[in-house]
Amino acid sequence: MDYATIYSAITSRVNDAGNATTNIAKASVNDAQRDVCSRYPFSWLLTTGTLTTTLGVAYSTISTAGITDYWKVWTAREAVTPRMLKRISMDKWEEFQVISSSSQIPTHYSDEYDDRIYWYPTPDAAYPIYLRYFKQVADMAADATISIIPARWHEVLVLGGWYRTLQYLKEYGEAQAIKNEYEEKIIQMIDDDEDKIDLIDYQQDHKIGNPIEEGGIMPSRYRRS
DSSP states (O other): OBBHHHHHHHHHTTTSHHHHHHHHHHHHHHHHHHHHHHHOOOGGEEEEEEEETTTTTTTEGGGTTTOEEEEEEEEEEEEETTTEEOOOOOOHHHHHHHHHHOOOOOOOOEEEEEEEEEEESBBBOOEEEEEEEOOOOOOOOOOOOOOOOOOTTTTTHHHHHHHHHHTTTTOHHHHHHHHHHHHHHHHHHHHHHTTTOOOHHHHHTTTOOOOTTTTTOOOOGGGGO
16 A cells, blocks of 8 residues: 555545545554554564775765665674674773774674764774665655555554544544554564564674563664654
């Protein structure tokens, strides 16, 4: 379903296609999309790209590497050794820099800044770093836009937009019933996807808990604002 089909399904279900309700339905669909994508590191949010380090420069700028849909790193692997890089905080990166400012093949990275990935040690040559990363989730605007969420799960956007629109219309009882369906659908999505990516490695590397055990919601550090 495209964006127009989804929000039109909502206005049909609430039996109100007026401009005000339609605008609420449109916004609610995007709210639902952002919410769903924040709940779990779904495999369909992952893609790949390559950054090449610069001699003597401690960071790489993502946007200048032609990567336009980046949100967060899943894994980083340098191709020379080859080996996986370990994620560290910027505080730890700065601590490492004080301890040693020598240059060599990077072994660690920090991705706490939106458009930069910092390497440690500072690269002593141009090294290709292969990334698997989460794609940024853009709101839908044009009617023909297709959600990043796979088509088989588009009903979750209808349910999420529907209950939010009902709340706007102050139909709170019905809204809660539809919200329950929405939450059940998200659990089904997680169950369907949880074996498709190396979640345990990600939890250990990023020091997060199990999203399912935490109520099915990714910790706030990894939620999209």
